[in-house]
Amino acid sequence: MMEHKMTTIFAKRLFDGENWLTNQEVTFKGQLIESIVSKADPSTDNTDIVDLLAPGFIDVHVNGGGGALFNHTPTLAALERMVAVHAQFGTVAMMPTLISDDYEIMSQAHQTVCQALKQDMPGILGMHYEGPYLNPIRKGVHNESQLRKPTEGKLAALLDVSRSGKLMVTLAPEQVPEGFIEWLVSEGAIVCIGHSAASYDQARQAVMNGARGFTHLFNAMTPLISREPGVVGAALQTDLPTWCGLIADGHHVHPAAMRVAIAAKGCEHMLLVTDAIQSVGSDEKEMPFLGKRVLRSQGKVTTEDGTLAGSDLDMATAVRNTISFIGRTPAEALQMASLRPAEFLGIDHHFGRIKPGYRASLVALTEDFIVKATWIDGQKVWGQGVV
Structure with missing residues (x-):
């Protein structure tokens, strides 16, 4: 010993x-x-x-780092690389995120995370499936060919992560059958709404059914407009406990929009997330990404047609931006990077x-x-x- x-x-x-x-x-x-x-x-x-x-930072939405993208290499070595790279930027715990992919890749990623949890791999809290039950209308950089309706038999085999760690599932509520969100929650999943064309009423119903997160607020979701508040309007409600992820890189969301959201929701239910891809901690200017080519320039990563492909953000930069762009206090920024994600995941008695x-x-x-x-x-x- x-x-x-x-x-x-x-x-x-x-x-x-x-x-x-x-x-x-x-x-x-x-x-x-x-x-x-x-x-x-x-x-x-x-x-x-x-x-x-x-307190060290907790990133609930991180796809890769240091040249490793979890979808490309769903291995223990990739997780170790991601932890090591993001530790340079203050991240002490993460939810490795798998972007919509085929069942074989989902299964490999699931087995890898379960193995990491069994080994008590430092820095790994569980797993975040971002998709594939998303709306093609709001697909963002996700491959439309990978978006689909859930098949419960196959999905049930991918939920054991919740037995030994934390499990997040981002989905579009309008794309899943009635009772599906409740079933996921009963299986120990933290359900988040994202990449969704849901109406305000549909998003509110999903929250009442047990969803408690909104993935990268404002991005890939129906906006708040006068007669249809959309997913954003549902996210900013405060009568039910939900949390919103914010990508505070200055590219995904305008600082004014973040200020308005925090004024409505409060810092205590906002989480700083990176949505980082393999560019963070790497010198690469061009890289492959789910069958596409991604270009890195001036703090953002995009496909050749200009679609944002995750981010080039790290948690320490997100903290600094929250103070400088959004005008929050250092205490609030640090909490949004650590205590708030811990509360969202239900691990605030440890982190x-x-x-x-x-x-x-x-x-x-x-x-x-x-x-x-x-x-x-x-x-x-x-x-x-x-x-």
Whole structure:
């Protein structure tokens, strides 16, 4: 059995998920935080000294990174690559996302994630199927040939992820039969609405049936207009608990639209997500993507016809953009990257806060929110410039 050494971090400023503190010493041995103590100075010479310590980021929508796209290579090596690359940007836990694909690829991805969960692979929380039960009218970059109606027999075999980890399914409610959302929820899935041409009433009914997320708000869904509030209108309602994913890269959603959405919904039900593809952590300017060619330029990735193909965003940049573009406070931005996703997934008793008994999955940042070091389950997986 591996012996864990005690790690001590002295944070000049610490955001514990809810409050700002100064001159705090955090200790952990193994996966869990043992103590947080106010100290005038670091205790030992072996202490990591950081400007700002915060709960590590949780990305519930990430397709790839470092040259690996989960659809292309649904393997453990691809998951390890994605975790390692996104850790450089403060991500400590993720929901690897599979874009609409054939049953064989879905099955391979499912087996891989189940294996990763069985092995307790650091950083992997479960799986997110983005499709294939989507509306071709709002397909975005998804291949229309892969969009289809659900076949319960085949799908049932792909839901065991929920037995040992978290499972998200993004679907268009108008494309699935009555009772399907309730069945998915009963099987342990977190159902999200996305790539949908649903009316406001259809989207509201889906929420009443158990859906509780909206995938990349504003993108690939019916907009809010005067006489038909659409999926966006349903997403911004607050009478039922739902969460909205926001891609805060300045390309997917105009900052003014994000400001309006947060004013209506509140930060506490907004999640920062990347929707990142394999370009993040890679130098490639052109790359294959589900049978298409994708071009990377000026912070965005598009097909040759200009369709957005996921994003080139990382979580740390999303946090900075939320502060600079949208005008939210650092506390709100950090919560939208960590505590809010943890609450959405139902893991906020483990993640999203720096408290004794919580996972030692942390990010050290500069005062400008540049990542300097990342710890996942008590292990430093990336770090530079930390004493």
